[in-house]
Amino acid sequence: MSIKHALLALLSDQPRTANGLKQEFHKTTGDTQPLNMGQVSQTLSRLERDGLITQVGVVTGPSGHQACSYQITDSGRSAVQAWFSSPVEKALSDRDELVTKIAFAVHNPQLDVIEILDTQRNAILSQLRVLNKQAREVAQSRNPQRLVIERRIFDLEAEARWLDRVESLKGAH
Template sequence: MPIKSSLLALLAEQPGSASQLQQRFLALTEEVWPLNIGQVTQTLARLERDELIEAAGQITGPTGRTAETYRLTDAGHAAVEDWWADPVLRPKSERDELVIKVSLAAARHDVDLIALLDRQRRATLRELRGLHRASRDLGATRTAERLQLERRIFDLEAEARWLDRVEALAHPTTDQEA
């Protein structure tokens, strides 16, 4: 969904070919997230099938090759407006490997849950320290790199708090295990 919506948002600014859209995406996101041309062309094909974009003519690139350009349809414009207006929420069904691992470990007697939590906490804090060091080299501006780094820092801080909370929770009783 984010690539589909991102391409629609780029096309809302101006029509473009797959290569132009890829280059604009990478430039605007400072190449924080890779985007290969195959992913762009497949997404454009789906957007065209779904009548969110349409062909806008061909251009000839610097190598002499022609490429199709695309523009938004009315439905595409509406989809972009909806994307800007709708908040982004993480799916409730997202499988979180750490939650699964801790849940399974908590139910086993042969796994030292506290040691597992301590190892995870150390790894989380080590990554946090590295990100804080990296953040000192970035300006306090809303660049894609800074936004991604800040998001990761806040996620890791929340993870560390969650690990503390899990450790503080009571062990399941025999009645709960039955």
């Protein structure tokens, strides 16, 4: 996930402190995406270094703690607009543990590949039952919880179809 672009998107609304960005990130994502203060601070440093944001002052909180406030620059606005208008692509080279496991199992005559596929299929069905139950309990809107649950359901359904395809293929070589 692009923390850089998420923070820029939040800063495009109004200037914020690091803590304010972290809180608004969690609010916007419905606490479905982890983000720690270290990630926020490192990302803000890089964004400032790259001229995508600038410090606009110091804010004093209720406890007397002072924090820098940041705002997006024109270059930052262009970068976040480019992010919104570009598709998200997964690289074919992304490592996939399941593909690796099956590839190694195919080359080991002591292993039953069909049993491995069935074990994975059963795990998928179990996860789908849980997610479908959760989906029935979440509002039918584009809220963060609904988006995460449905994305995972569709990913698992695709994985199950892929397992069926793997099973239909001939053995190695």
